[in-house]
């Protein structure tokens with residue numbers, strides 16, 4: 178029997194974790210297959226690391242295609258900002274620059290924004306247009322504005338949305354900077370992550386309105402944040418604690434990794450176990466302590482590489498078999514920075530991500546705090 182898209186849609190909506198029934202109804206109503214142009218990329222591990230294999234409806238047939246479309250999976254639609262020649266079937270490498278995010282994550286992000294019927298919502302990162310369609314279904318297209326930085330993607334999203342019967346307001350611009358002087362929004366939802374909160378967002382959302390965004394960085398630690406905008410023009414809020422990641426907004430992306438060599442450098446015994454970085458809160462703390470560093474490796478053997486200065490720190494199991502050694506070279510002592518912050522986190526009882534929050538002052542100083550707004554804190558990069 179041929180696969181029925183409506184049945185698959187309904188099954189997907191039924192599998193979503195406990196969510197507002199209005200979002201479940203939206204997932205049940207919006208045909209996700211209209212948002213792909215008949216193809217996407219699937220990740221696989223190959224000789225060159227992560228490789229992207231095209232999955233093309235015309236090649237695999239409608240049944241398999243629809244079954245994949247209605248998986249609760251993220252399907253990548255663009256690599257390195259380039260248009261794909263799907264039919265060439267070429268497996269490629271590079272960074273994912275757009276996708277249709279897994280529906281359960283989209284819905285959790287929309288829920289984090291505490292959207293109510295009648296709200297005017299600004300979305301940053303239209304992508305395929307799927308989440309814009311969920312918003313349009315729930316709120317009515319007149320209440321939805323979505324900004325996409327990539328012109329070709331925005332044009333395709335407009336066509337997808339029209340095919341699904343929605344005509345929200347679509348803007349092609351840098352959503353970290355775009356402003357509409359005429360409109361105050363009740364909610365802002367970002368489906369790309371940021372290293373710090375863009376000033377424009379605080380001007381664009383009314384006092385008492387909310388911003389749902391994933392705070393991330395160059396170590397790829399991330400957490401979903403719900404901020405409430407204050408009367409004074411600042412904002413404050415906490416992390417939901419859920420395991421959430423979105424691709425970084427393009428202006429906040431990590432610069433290309435420089436060629437690096439691990440030297441012996443200064444060697445000392447480590448005081449904090451590098452395995453701690455597997456914990457999501459510890460990972461965030463490390464990222465806050467060394468915001469321009471990238472984290473490579475895992476377990477006993479991690480490397481921190483500062484893309485701004487070329488400074489390097491790396492750890493390895495100690496030759497004695499007891500503990501681990503730390504090597505550091507370059508202008509910064511990256512492991513010292515990370516270790517001090519992690520020791521502070523441990524001293525505070527190793528609180529989970531949900532114990533952290535963000536304050537943005539009216540003059541746009543931004544910090545992440547641990548425990549409560551007066552607790553230990555780290556400045557976010559400007």
Ligand SMILES: C[S@@+](CC[C@H](N)C(=O)[O-])C[C@H]1O[C@@H](n2cnc3c(N)ncnc32)[C@H](O)[C@@H]1O
Nearest residue numbers: 275277302304305307308326352368369426427
């Ligand atoms: C994960 S995708 C969005 C998924 C999308 N909401 C969907 O349901 O298909 C992230 C999108 O954010 C866009 N983006 C990145 N930086 C941006 C920026 N500064 N302003 C607006 N859009 C941006 C990317 O081009 C990409 O299309």
